[in-house]
Amino acid sequence: MTATTEPDDDLDAGALEERTERHLGRRFETLAWYHALGMLLARMQAAADYGDRWQKKFTAKHGVRRDTVYKALKFAELFTTAEAGEWEDRIDWPRLSLTLSVGVRRRRLALLRRAVKENLSHRALSAAIGALGTSHLPRGGPRRGIPLSKGRARDVAEYLRRVERVLDHHAALFARAGGTLDALRAYPDEVGPRLRKKLERLLDSATSGGRALAFTATAIEELLALRPDDEPKGTATSADRVARSR
Secondary structure: OOOOOOOOOOOOHHHHHHHHHHHHHOOOOOHHHHHHHHHHHHHHHHHOOOOOOHHHHHHHHHOOOHHHHHHHHHHHHHOOHHHHHHHOOOOOHHHHHHHHHOOOHHHHHHHHHHHHHHOOOHHHHHHHHHHHOOOOOOOOOOOOOOOOOOOHHHHHHHHHHHHHHHHHHHHHHHHHHHHHHHHHHHOHHHOOHHHHHHHHHHHHHHHHHHHHHHHHHHHHHHHHHOOOOOOOOOOOHHHHHHHHHO
8 A cells, every 4th residue: 555645736846845844844743744744755755866865865954864754654655544544643653653664464453453452652562563573574485695697787686676675674673673762762761781782782783784885885886987988997896895894
């Protein structure tokens, strides 16, 4: 189920961003507001050029958190406007947004009903979701090796497919982690020595992974900037950069 927009509302990219900016200026902590934001963002995403990094530009320009953009988009994708309205005044956005990482609709709705019925706290609902072991990565089957000797275009297509799957998984995972971190900010006294060490390890891992992605992105940008008549470059440069970033 995907977000839809009014057929007679055909706005260009500039007008669409203006409308989204006005919507952000009328911020309300309601499900209807987040769903409408997700609908607008979905249209911006559809209008953006491939590789435009529109989310990064949008969050920097408007001071919106990246996980808010992700969650609003996911909300509009998984719920129609009518379905979102059914949960208004029954559950708040922080708790509903936790369930967006649950890929199976039946389980997601069951968790929402349970959260309402038992008045589950943010922490309790997060624990219930964690107990499901939700993952957007497929289970089972042999691991595929690194694609080699399939032709350059096929190799790149395979790498692109894998990276997109990992990034989708990463976004879902950290949407959940973001809720946990928000809860910890509300209860800083719970961050004892053991938890602090785990948070430091999580920070190191996230920083290292971000560095590796950044180096890879730089290598790709350099490759795209090359002209056909440029001198060949060494083939180990990109791998060396990624290895040094860890």
